[in-house]
Amino acid sequence: QVQLQQSGAELTKPGSSVKISCKASGYTFTSYDISWIKQRPGQALEWIGAINPGSGGTGYNEKFKGKATLTVDKSSSTAFMQLSSLTPEDTAVYYCARKDYWGQGVMVTVSS
Amino acid sequence: DVVLTQTPVAQPVTLGDQASISCRSSQSLVHSNGNTYLEWYLQKPGQSPQLLIYKVSNRFSGVPDRFIGSGSGSDFTLKISRVEPEDLGVYYCFQATHDPWTFGGGTKLELK
Numbered sequence: 001q002v003q004l005q006q007s008g009a010e011l012t013k014p015g016s017s018v019k020i021s022c023k024a025s026g027y028t029f030t031s032y033d034i035s036w037i038k039q040r041p042g043q044a045l046e047w048i049g050a051i052n053p054g055s056g057g058t059g060y061n062e063k064f065k066g067k068a069t070l071t072v073d074k075s076s077s078t079a080f081m082q083l084s085s086l087t088p089e090d091t092a093v094y095y096c097a098r099k100d101y102w103g104q105g106v107m108v109t110v111s112s
Numbered sequence: 113d114v115v116l117t118q119t120p121v122a123q124p125v126t127l128g129d130q131a132s133i134s135c136r137s138s139q140s141l142v143h144s145n146g147n148t149y150l151e152w153y154l155q156k157p158g159q160s161p162q163l164l165i166y167k168v169s170n171r172f173s174g175v176p177d178r179f180i181g182s183g184s185g186s187d188f189t190l191k192i193s194r195v196e197p198e199d200l201g202v203y204y205c206f207q208a209t210h211d212p213w214t215f216g217g218g219t220k221l222e223l224k
Contacts, residue, residue, distance in 0.1 A: 037161075044204065044216070044217045045153075045155075045204055045206075045218075047213040050213075059211060060212075061212035061213075062212060063212075095161070097160075097161075099151070099166075100166075100173075102161055102162070104160055105160055
């Protein structure tokens with residue numbers, strides 16, 4: 001069955017970077033775009049961007065350009081999102097999704 | 113960016129009632145290829161969002177037929193007939209016609 005398994009929770013300091021992963025299984029990884037979505041506590045969902053695992057082509061929400069970098073490793077069927085120059089406003093749950101299937105989410109906490 | 117406005121923000125219901133959620137877009141969601149990429153998601157408490165409806169009115173695999181999506185252009189509706197306990201949570205509309213893709217603010221379906 002299709003699964004997107006995300007890495008564990010992160011506690012990190014302002015100004016640092018974090019890289020979270022999303023391992024796909026149960027389907028051909030290169031056949032579906034992977035999107036990344038942000039959800040701050042008690043807030044609505046925000047689309048960060050998407051990557052085509054086959055070509056590596058990316059599309060970003062302008063708001064997250066410079067903040068998020070999307071990559072993939074086809075050999076391990078894993079998508080990655082690096083978040084840089086972290087601030088407390090980056091504290092959120094981050095989901096990867098194939099639209100019809102979603103990862104379980106990763107809680108990233110930015111605190112000094 | 114396309115703004116999706118959902119109403120109401122909260123919908124108190126009695127089990128067995130019908131519920132209706134509106135999603136209005138700041139511009140038409142008809143893509144140049146003729147498709148309308150308007151989706152509906154349900155996020156149950158403590159869970160990742162799950163896809164219910166894609167391209168306005170198509171139910172995703174396994175979604176009960178009491179969920180009905182309709183609309184066109186910039187005006188869309190999700191109707192849930194005979195609300196059941198597992199239908200409670202926050203509903204989001206989402207558009208993937210225009211970059212950046214965007215979510216509505218959410219509608220919480222809750223018990224009266």
